Amino acid sequence: MMVEDIRPYGDHPDDGAVQVAFTLPLKAGPQAAEAARELMRQMGIEDAQVVHSRDLGGDFTFFVGYGRCRHRVNPGALEVPRVDLEVMDFRAVNQFVRERLGRKVLLVGACTGTDAHTVGLDAILNMKGFAGHYGLERYPEFRVINLGSQVPNEVLVARAVEEGADAVLVSQVVTMRDVHLGNLTRLAELLEAEGVRDRVVLVCGGPRITHDLAVELGYDAGFGPGTTPSLVASYIVGELDRRRVAGRLGEAR
Amino acid sequence: MMVEDIRPYGDHPDDGAVQVAFTLPLKAGPQAAEAARELMRQMGIEDAQVVHSRDLGGDFTFFVGYGRCRHRVNPGALEVPRVDLEVMDFRAVNQFVRERLGRKVLLVGACTGTDAHTVGLDAILNMKGFAGHYGLERYPEFRVINLGSQVPNEVLVARAVEEGADAVLVSQVVTMRDVHLGNLTRLAELLEAEGVRDRVVLVCGGPRITHDLAVELGYDAGFGPGTTPSLVASYIVGELDRRRVAGRLGEAR
Amino acid sequence: MTGRPGGLPGCLELDPGLVRSAREDARVIVDEIMDYVRHHTTTSMERAALRLAGINGVDGEGTPLPNRLVDQIGSELGHGASYWLFNAVAVTGRDPGEVARAVADEGLDLIRLPGADPVKVRELGRAAARRAMDHISSRRREREDFVDRLGESPQPWLYVIVATGNIHEDVVQAQSAARMGADVIAVIRSTGQSLLDYVPHGATTEGYAGTYATRENFRIMREALDAVSEELGRYVRQVNYASGLCMPEIAALGAMERLDMMLNDAMYGILFRDLSPRRTLVDQYLSRRISARAGHIINTGEDNYLTTDDAYEAAHTVIASQFINEEFALQAGLAREQIGLGHAFQMDPDLTDGLLWEIAQAALVRALFPLSPIKFMPPTKYKTGNIFRSHLQDCLFNLVGVLTGQSIQLLGMPTEAIHTPFVADRYLALENARYVMNNARDLGREVVLRPGGRIQERAVRVLEGAAGMLGEVRAIGLWEALEQGMFAGVRRPRDGGKGLDGVVPREPGYFNPFLAHLEGVEGDG
Amino acid sequence: MTGRPGGLPGCLELDPGLVRSAREDARVIVDEIMDYVRHHTTTSMERAALRLAGINGVDGEGTPLPNRLVDQIGSELGHGASYWLFNAVAVTGRDPGEVARAVADEGLDLIRLPGADPVKVRELGRAAARRAMDHISSRRREREDFVDRLGESPQPWLYVIVATGNIHEDVVQAQSAARMGADVIAVIRSTGQSLLDYVPHGATTEGYAGTYATRENFRIMREALDAVSEELGRYVRQVNYASGLCMPEIAALGAMERLDMMLNDAMYGILFRDLSPRRTLVDQYLSRRISARAGHIINTGEDNYLTTDDAYEAAHTVIASQFINEEFALQAGLAREQIGLGHAFQMDPDLTDGLLWEIAQAALVRALFPLSPIKFMPPTKYKTGNIFRSHLQDCLFNLVGVLTGQSIQLLGMPTEAIHTPFVADRYLALENARYVMNNARDLGREVVLRPGGRIQERAVRVLEGAAGMLGEVRAIGLWEALEQGMFAGVRRPRDGGKGLDGVVPREPGYFNPFLAHLEGVEGDG
């Protein structure tokens, strides 16, 4: 154990206090309660106490438990996956585009597949924006095409190609049965198949999207809950500039 | 894995769904969130998601997480520690005493040490009882001496000896810093020292008392939340009868 | 307004003249649309007729037979699919199911068949319609018998959803919920089903964040709920969605499988699914005619306005839409007692005095529609992964529900922002509702609004906003209002949207004996 | 009744005559006791005087010096410990602290010292009292300056407890709580401290489910809260217990260390700790005199009746006790604004309409004591390990608090039935309170009770019960009422209970310049 290793804290250092709740497919009773405690023990919880249990009608029992988790983590040793960049504000982004890219940037966004949750994408793209930050439509140096909800991947790709998009922005909110994973993967593959994958900055977002998941699925970046438009703007223009400098993009068009 | 092995259930069999909550001694931020996820992983939680985090003002962050616990338990293989007996009702207990013991049974109860939580003990002892079951004072075949709250162990032992108690009933509700463990242990030792430990049925109860804990501390039985007077009565008279039969008690007096 | 509610909603001092004029505006608005409706049919409307005629099943490719037939009829649909079907019945002597099978398996072509005696054809159709309607009525009586025999809970009814994607798992969850006190079980549909132009077939186990609405799934769930109703001695209701591109077809299936409620909104598909306004408004009519006969309670979707718009700012749009939905429903023969107008508790939790505005709104809805089984939707928009705060939001929601006398309380889930409900989430939600509603049972009868106070004033202001909006919509017409984005802030061109190609003008002599039968006996709710 | 509260409590139609007669009964009841009080002193009262004289510290065995001195004075205590102390000061020329040290370390015997000039002795005592009172007043002004400069939260103040057992950990938790919005921090005492007949010394780290109340612990926490008050720009209050066998002594320490509130009840120790009624009623008097001067708000403990008794059935006993506590407090010079009468939300959560009765009770307390900073205690009795339901119980509690305009809201914790609060429990509790109180901020001004309704009626019924009880107590006297078990259902013989041996009749010429000074200037709250 290193000094940096930490455990949860309840009311004194290193007490390991954790709360858990789960349902077991068992009728309520001492046997089920013991199973709950045993599960807690397997999770590394000492002094495992079942403080509440409730038969859910059928062969299910709900448990709330408290105990002391014996696991430790060393936060310093963790790799924290995230988009690492300096966030520019509205003015700075526009100035950056004028000075470094020297042309308007075209963004195409959509909620793809069967997903109809537009609020998150709109928070990034629409004029009024989110959490006090203007949306990207408001940026004079951006042109934004927001295709809205339930857009088939094919339609999105066709439009991006047709318009010569600099960046494609996809929102995926429904994640049950991992429907988003297949859908996002197919979009990346389609862009690849059309031969345009390298010509666009491809980003996705949604409440269950993390940057490393996005990268794993073949995206340039991913944005989770609380993302502001300026963060996304900063990332996109920075990435476009990086590519311009690297000679992969920009001059060619 | 055996077929009997079960995992938690969220919305489909074997999905392993669990909720956890804990505080880490870290400032809120991506590093802390990753530490929370890492801790969940160590607890055996896959797809660990931090769904809520909140800086608690100071170097603490509270987390709520969901994920899929990969641990399994086999409830059939668990030993469930409990007082195993057939619960008799009011009438049956009194009849049992009359027929099998042939004399009144004397009970002495107290909340010991600094503990002033009398409600639990009173629920067992007082006339009006608990959850629709008469308290032990109401049983014609019992004589009950309830010493009330904050009774020093010495006082309880002296009284039990003086009255020739058949059973001593102790309540312990305050458990922070395990104050109950020391206190309960000292009582058992005192009775031993007075040479009367074997002459009484010694039971304890309280919201954090389990039967196996009680046995470990040198008690005959322990009773947790939801205990009814009739359960305690059944246990005590059964145990007295067992001892009578075994010749250790009863005839001698 | 037919009555005046008791309790807290009774304290609102609303101007009856304003309420009357709002209703009058709604009537004029709806009249114009109904004129269009009466001259058109849709593929889905015709498929609903075929379903009622007894056509089920799928072809070898899995295409539902009603779709096969309507596809085959193609440009001749304006005469009514029933015309072609019963012509074939007359010509072939087979029953509708056999005819459909023959189309699928034997290449039978309905259009190319010789024309039978039109009187005979119509007679066959009308007889089939009578049988269909008898069947629906008998299922309705079944429900009534259940309720008479077993009883039902007092309102607000506790309504929870199941959404595992697998009908068999849904059954497990639904029965658990009923045992824990749920009065109404809704099986949420799979993401994207509303855009399907057919109703999937058979028992399904692979939905996304919902389970496909199919006739077999309806049947399986109804059977399970009947069993648990018997077990509990209390009738447990079942809900699904007569919504999307198959709205009337699903209403028909719901009528035949004794569903009790149907999510069904005249404008929801237009606004929130970009469905064709033409198509949707035609479809809603037949679907509501069917629900009227089936004794369904419909649930309108005004709650949805507030998931994008602001609950405080856009409160009047909810009321305006409710007047319109009410009028559409009345014109489709639904009794007021069947018109479960919807609204939702979506005030920003950080809004000072938000609870007051929510009480004003809930009381207003209750006061305006005293006979309607109002459906109150829970906070969702401002839910976060903070399950503890989420539980409190639902607590205040439940309080407002019981305080203002809502009829159907769709329970909020602590995990709303995370996943479709786990079995234990439903337990917590039901416990929440029962705790609050029992503790505050008569609160709405024991406190009154301060006369001239801010709650009263807010309700009046919202009503005025709604009345003003209805006046505007009346002036330009609903088609135009939709185009201008007056509802939910989205612009929907009347000739745009998905499914427009399924709209067909009725030809002279258009034959739909089912619709005719339903229109013959109005207002039997 | 000095004023009439606004909002919902203003709707209660109480009979002013009944309220007046209840207060009159309380006055008579208290008068009888005060007669006893004025003729007695106690070991703890004398130790408090020694503390005020500047005696601190412990001897080699760890016995606090005030205890050493009082023990030494023994049977001569009826003259007042101050007499013996200042006699020694006069004789030895040392200051009180040096005298005490000499008693401990050098065998100095106060009783055996020659008697100095009584006038001189009394003069020295009075001068010491003036210094002590100046000190207390200056600490009070410090508080007032803080509040003037930093401001404070509007009421209800959010009050949370810390109870780690370790003062240094308590500081961590208290500062976190303040940063999350707490207005008041109470450091809960260790289990059993109330039975100690001395105040422990120094910083302590080993309490059980609470932290020992010591002067040093008070100081450490006040320093930490001052720091966080500056950081937050809002004065954060500190609370401890002037209760148990050291009641007046702790009041003195709290006055000197600028505590802001003191749990302090005239009868709590008698009823719930089996302390001597004689001792407790004498002790409460000096402790309240000190708190009056220190500008403390006292918190009475009527909430405790309901942890054993039923909240619905025993509601009137709470009110009766409040009238008595109020009268004791007034007679000890506390201003109404300092008398934080307590009550609690302890209705059985399964009780239909329990919320209505709780509103009635909270409004009644508010209406009867409009100037008092009423302290509202959370549900605890019916809390279980179900942290989710527990959070809802607190939600309705917070709602009643803001609805009826309570002053000090002791926040309930979701884990009430499990452990003393974790740092995150306090977060959830504060979030709960802020959410509810902000959302329903003006609700109490916008709804009124139905005239003649069941809530009004319930409040009237409870008041009648209280008035009836006070009449009975007046008839037999409080000593007898305690013996008969009229409060909390426990019988307490007047000459029984712990600590009786510490009660001493005052001798003629009893000398206590501190008490005298406090009695000289009444009602300066």
Ligand code: B12
């Ligand atoms: C509003 C809402 C709806 C509205 C949507 C209206 C609309 N126009 O969007 C309506 C009522 C229509 C709806 C319907 C359904 N919904 Co819905 N809905 C929600 C709700 C309440 C809020 C979502 C929201 O608006 N969040 C606010 C935005 C701002 O947050 P966000 O999306 O996370 O966006 C931020 C970031 O993620 C990021 N971001 C998001 N997208 C993008 C894209 C890019 C490019 C970038 C850079 C960043 C980015 O930036 C945003 C700002 O910070 C949530 C529950 C909740 N409280 O979270 C359920 C929820 C999302 N819905 C859910 C479901 C299941 C459905 C349905 C499928 C249910 C059904 N079977 O009928 C339907 C069907 C919808 C469909 N076909 O997709 C589930 C999803 C469960 C899951 N994990 O899969 C949720 C969690 C509710 C639940 N517990 O069941 N819903």
Ligand code: B12
């Ligand atoms: C009521 C109460 C009080 C009342 C007690 C009044 C009284 N006369 O008992 C008052 C207000 C005085 C009080 C004070 C304190 N309390 Co207290 N109190 C509670 C409360 C709210 C309810 C306890 C209760 O009555 N339960 C109902 C009974 C029926 O349940 P039970 O005790 O579990 O009993 C059942 C079984 O356990 C069993 N049983 C119990 N005893 C026995 C004995 C035998 C022989 C048998 C067979 C069975 C048996 O049978 C009973 C019936 O089924 C709990 C919180 C909660 N909701 O649980 C806190 C709680 C127990 N209190 C607590 C604390 C810390 C205190 C204080 C120490 C706080 C302080 N520092 O000042 C003080 C001091 C008291 C002291 N010296 O002991 C903590 C204990 C934390 C811990 N785990 O250690 C709790 C959990 C609250 C909290 N979260 O902080 N308390």
Ligand SMILES: Cc1ncc(COP(=O)(O)O)c(C=O)c1O
């Ligand atoms: C009236 C109505 N229809 C349908 C739905 C479901 O939408 P869909 O199935 O189109 O996703 C809703 C949403 O809650 C609704 O309110």
Ligand SMILES: Cc1ncc(COP(=O)(O)O)c(C=O)c1O
């Ligand atoms: C007035 C009063 N004093 C003291 C206490 C604490 O009790 P003790 O310190 O005696 O355990 C309480 C309990 O909450 C109380 O209300």
